Amino acid sequence: MNSIEQFRKFADSTKYLYVGSDIYSRMISDFLSFTEGRPVYIIADENTMDAAGNRFLQFCRDESVPVAGLHRFSAEPELTSDYENVIVLKDKLSGNYCVPVAVGSGTINDLVKRTAYELNRPYAVVATAGSVDGYASDGAALLYNGLKQTLPCSAPCFICADTAVLSKAPREMTSAGYADLLAKNPAGADWLIADTVGLDFPEPDVWSMIQGNLPEWTGSPENLLKGDSDAFIRLFTGLNATGFAMQYMKRSRPASGAEHLMSHIWEMDGHTFRGKHVSHGFKVAIGSLASIALMETVLSMKPDGLQIDSALEQWPSFEEKLAAVEKHFTGTGAIDDLLKINREKYISHDELKTRLFSLKDNWGVMAEKVFGHLIPYRRYRDLLERAGCPVVPEAIGLTVEKVMETYYPAQLMRNRYTILDLAVETASLEKACSRIAESRLYLK
Numbered sequence: 001m002n003s004i005e006q007f008r009k010f011a012d013s014t015k016y017l018y019v020g021s022d023i024y025s026r027m028i029s030d031f032l033s034f035t036e037g038r039p040v041y042i043i044a045d046e047n048t049m050d051a052a053g054n055r056f057l058q059f060c061r062d063e064s065v066p067v068a069g070l071h072r073f074s075a076e077p078e079l080t081s082d083y084e085n086v087i088v089l090k091d092k093l094s095g096n097y098c099v100p101v102a103v104g105s106g107t108i109n110d111l112v113k114r115t116a117y118e119l120n121r122p123y124a125v126v127a128t129a130g131s132v133d134g135y136a137s138d139g140a141a142l143l144y145n146g147l148k149q150t151l152p153c154s155a156p157c158f159i160c161a162d163t164a165v166l167s168k169a170p171r172e173m174t175s176a177g178y179a180d181l182l183a184k185n186p187a188g189a190d191w192l193i194a195d196t197v198g199l200d201f202p203e204p205d206v207w208s209m210i211q212g213n214l215p216e217w218t219g220s221p222e223n224l225l226k227g228d229s230d231a232f233i234r235l236f237t238g239l240n241a242t243g244f245a246m247q248y249m250k251r252s253r254p255a256s257g258a259e260h261l262m263s264h265i266w267e268m269d270g271h272t273f274r275g276k277h278v279s280h281g282f283k284v285a286i287g288s289l290a291s292i293a294l295m296e297t298v299l300s301m302k303p304d305g306l307q308i309d310s311a312l313e314q315w316p317s318f319e320e321k322l323a324a325v326e327k328h329f330t331g332t333g334a335i336d337d338l339l340k341i342n343r344e345k346y347i348s349h350d351e352l353k354t355r356l357f358s359l360k361d362n363w364g365v366m367a368e369k370v371f372g373h374l375i376p377y378r379r380y381r382d383l384l385e386r387a388g389c390p391v392v393p394e395a396i397g398l399t400v401e402k403v404m405e406t407y408y409p410a411q412l413m414r415n416r417y418t419i420l421d422l423a424v425e426t427a428s429l430e431k432a433c434s435r436i437a438e439s440r441l442y443l444k
Contacts (some may be wrong), residue, residue, distance in 0.1 A: 007241040010248040013155040023162050024059045034158045035099050039066035043112050044103035046075040051128045052165045053103040068098040081107045083144045089115040106132035110140035117153030124158035129169035130235040131177040136243025146333020148267040167227040174224050175388040176281025181238045182218050183259050183288045189374045190257030194417035196366040206245045206254050221387035258418040259287035261410040273397030285389045290403050292377045293442035295419050297432040303363040308356045311427040328409040345415040400443045404433045
């Protein structure tokens with residue numbers, strides 16, 4: 001297994017990283033160098049404080065690291081990634097130049113990450129679960145003005161994760177992290193599709209780091225459920241390597257494709273199941289299956305089946321496209337940002353015509369590349385199931401119909417080419433949805 005340190009060369013913000021057992025005895029010198037004598041301010045919630053915060057607090061006392069304060073969010077109601085919580089933290093930290101330390105996973109890390117950025121400070125994270133790839137990434141996924149978006153900010157300077165803590169995290173958090181990591185496979189397929197239309201060439205070193213190691217990181221999901229220490233090291237290595245890739249490229253293309261865009265739609269809708277928010281990873285699990293189903297359906301079409309004249313006739317005008325954005329997103333608070341995205345993203349009738357003829361010429365090559373890379377739907381579903389992840393929409397409170405209704409608005413979310421754009425531009429989305437609905441395999 002490749003060492004996580006070997007991947008840290010791609011990171012420009014993360015200087016220190018400790019993963020494994022007995023991390024506190026190994027990280028003393030580097031942590032003192034990181035804080036430079038400044039006090040730390042611990043941010044946790046009631047659960048993460050019990051999981052790792054108290055042990056970290058004892059570490060600070062043992063090593064004479066001054067602690068300026070502790071902010072502990074309540075476990076109930078469930079903490080959300082709303083920007084309003086950043087305002088709360090800024091008020092707590094702005095009075096002194098302390099070093100913020102996030103004790104938690106996705107939500108707490110993102111809140112502290114953005115807070116530290118706005119206060120122009122480095123920060124550290126004590127990870128409590130292998131649940132997200134956002135530990136080491138630039139940017140924080142926050143709900144801002146009604147839209148789940150990645151706000152700019154720097155990754156943590158210091159990351160530490162005790163595998164004993166990771167292995168004791170709630171099983172669903174580990175499963176969610178596995179789903180988020182496995183999603184790099186269909187995200188990579190989206191990158192290959194974007195490359196075919198000449199919009200986004202995969203960066204070779206990043207592609208090799210993520211896609212080349214993904215089979216090893218995700219190959220034995222059942223070992224995570226058994227609490228195997230090596231399996232947790234592989235999971236955390238993969239999640240953080242993805243974060244390093246995003247640091248290197250200054251964008252999230254290495255980590256997300258259509259599956260994340262669909263997840264964002266459900267997050268914007270405030271989707272809950274049985275009274276609780278569905279984890280990011282579990283939404284991504286269903287989004288990934290939906291994305292693969294669409295890829296397998298659309299790309300199985302023969303080049304001669306690409307009806308260019310029909311696609312051009314159905315292509316909306318600039319005004320019609322913006323009207324579609326308003327139809328789907330008016331009232332969300334995100335409308336201005338999404339109108340701007342789609343003004344930049346829109347291509348003219350003539351530009352589409354050129355793209356479609358190029359696609360027709362290169363369809364076979366594109367399909368061969370994508371299918372050579374993509375984990376087939378049946379196997380992908382099996383891997384998720386072995387990791388304890390949801391594999392049907394109903395498991396997270398959705399329906400097959402709701403998932404397919406998400407394809408089009410998800411295509412409007414980002415100026416990033418994915419299978420969603422390919423399906424819309426080739427006017428094959430409606431036919432693909434019919435085939436998916438009729439299938440006994442997809443989303444069943």
